[in-house]
Amino acid sequence: MNERKFNQQNLRAYLLGELPEAEAERFDELSFTENEFAEALGEAENDLVDAYVGDGLSGAKLERFKAHYLASPLRREKVEFAKNFRTYAEKHNAPEIFKTSASEVKTEPGEAGFFAGVFSNLRLLQLGFATAALALMVTGGWLFVENSRLRNRFDESLAQQAELERREKRLRDEIAAQSNASAEKEAELARIREELARVEKEREQQRQITEREQQQKETLAKRQPIETPRLTAAPRAAFFALAPPLRGGGSLPTISVPANADTVTIRLELEPNDFTRYRVALKTQTGERILWRSGSLRAQTTGENKILNVSFPARLLRVQTYSLEVSGIGAGGKPEIVSDYFFRNVR
Amino acid sequence: MQNVEQKKKRTLNAEAFRRFLGWLGDDADADSRSENYLEMRRRLVAYFDRKNCLQPDELADETLNRVARRLDEEGDIESETPAKYCYIVARFVFLESLRGTEKKNVPLDEISRAKSGNLAIAEAKEEEIKEKMLDCLEHCTNQLEAINREIITRYYYGEERIKIENRRRLAEGLGITVNALSIRACRIRDKLEICVKKCVGKK
Numbered sequence: 001m002n003e004r005k006f007n008q009q010n011l012r013a014y015l016l017g018e019l020p021e022a023e024a025e026r027f028d029e030l031s032f033t034e035n036e037f038a039e040a041l042g043e044a045e046n047d048l049v050d051a052y053v054g055d056g057l058s059g060a061k062l063e064r065f066k067a068h069y070l071a072s073p074l075r076r077e078k079v080e081f082a083k084n085f086r087t088y089a090e091k092h093n094a095p096e097i098f099k100t101s102a103s104e105v106k107t108e109p110g111e112a113g114f115f116a117g118v119f120s121n122l123r124l125l126q127l128g129f130a131t132a133a134l135a136l137m138v139t140g141g142w143l144f145v146e147n148s149r150l151r152n153r154f155d156e157s158l159a160q161q162a163e164l165e166r167r168e169k170r171l172r173d174e175i176a177a178q179s180n181a182s183a184e185k186e187a188e189l190a191r192i193r194e195e196l197a198r199v200e201k202e203r204e205q206q207r208q209i210t211e212r213e214q215q216q217k218e219t220l221a222k223r224q225p226i227e228t229p230r231l232t233a234a235p236r237a238a239f240f241a242l243a244p245p246l247r248g249g250g251s252l253p254t255i256s257v258p259a260n261a262d263t264v265t266i267r268l269e270l271e272p273n274d275f276t277r278y279r280v281a282l283k284t285q286t287g288e289r290i291l292w293r294s295g296s297l298r299a300q301t302t303g304e305n306k307i308l309n310v311s312f313p314a315r316l317l318r319v320q321t322y323s324l325e326v327s328g329i330g331a332g333g334k335p336e337i338v339s340d341y342f343f344r345n346v347r
Numbered sequence: 348m349q350n351v352e353q354k355k356k357r358t359l360n361a362e363a364f365r366r367f368l369g370w371l372g373d374d375a376d377a378d379s380r381s382e383n384y385l386e387m388r389r390r391l392v393a394y395f396d397r398k399n400c401l402q403p404d405e406l407a408d409e410t411l412n413r414v415a416r417r418l419d420e421e422g423d424i425e426s427e428t429p430a431k432y433c434y435i436v437a438r439f440v441f442l443e444s445l446r447g448t449e450k451k452n453v454p455l456d457e458i459s460r461a462k463s464g465n466l467a468i469a470e471a472k473e474e475e476i477k478e479k480m481l482d483c484l485e486h487c488t489n490q491l492e493a494i495n496r497e498i499i500t501r502y503y504y505g506e507e508r509i510k511i512e513n514r515r516r517l518a519e520g521l522g523i524t525v526n527a528l529s530i531r532a533c534r535i536r537d538k539l540e541i542c543v544k545k546c547v548g549k550k
Contacts (some may be wrong), residue, residue, distance in 0.1 A: 032434040
């Protein structure tokens, strides 16, 4: 279809029987012959029904919906489905879903401070260009995790705001229904509105802070990568990034985990594959011992690349070579080895 | 006239039906052919329903039967596309049904009398259906693939700008456009709706 012959407005008018006959017949035909139209019509119908169920229709549109759309038993069934689906979705508290990705990227309050120590040591050791490149990767990993943490905080406040908005709407409806609404409810509504305004303000502030921090970090990382995260909090987590292993060898990546780190988080850049869930095992170089296994992990997509963040206790690592074995989880839940990331801990 | 009626009532044999499926879409595998047939039937039912026909399912089947019979008799049908031909036949079936309905019109006051007498029963039944439907929704949602379950629950979450922002982020996370996401969500919802309908019917 070269040019679009319809829009949301006339699709809705068609569903409500408001189009002139000739136009309606043209749409009748398109509903058979054009898949794009059939799909758009299905979406428009769902939106219309959802608007009715969510009290989003009023005046003439509402009257028209009741008189025309609800005249058919099949369409009434559709409305019933939408009502129940709404109840179901509300029951299965959607804000929880926002939090799923947060559990996969663990961060510690003092994570940034670790870098001050690590990088000053690196400077002292004068490891040269190769180390600087590694540090750049680490900085990238740190920025990524930091960004995820701020993003999750943003998500939570978004979910909190949604919940408050729902409560506000419910109370507003109750008050409208009962003309003698109690002063207590009015007060609660006022409180919720205040809280809503506060959450909105906080979210805006958080957004601004995130943007500012992101800009600062990016600028610093470009200008002076080795000195970037010079923060003062006590170090607890160490962050590294590992690129996909090169075929035919290449130099072994090294990491340096400080003595006071509790957790090691490694960002693995995956080679292209079709899996969406993964498991990771930390093994000794020869593979004879498995030191740690992850649960099911979901990769994050950045552009065309997939990223997997794994965190394990720092105490598992000695000065030796390890591998992180990544397996994709297939449809039947059967794991399939995707790649091995070898690295050496030098401290 | 009798000849025409006999023709209408003649049932299709397996070979004729197979030929009809092949004509409807040139997909090689049987699953795709069946899917094409079901999709055409869904479109026909929706068409007759939008026309406020009382029995959209029966009219959809009548349309498909007529097309299949014509194909069986003539070996081929010349038309731009099978979908367009089905639409043309559906239009005829619709116009015929209008003439039939005019003869069977029931006075409105009779309908309202019948309705008011059953109001209490209908309300109790409605409550029962609602409970069944919620159970079925749970059951059918659990049968979806995990990713589709997540999409459908997240896609319809929130109101207005929360919903818009949520959809934008969901699309971003999946690496697809918002438009592609809405098509995908619509398909999952249709699937869910069909499953719930079947499930409620069984209970």
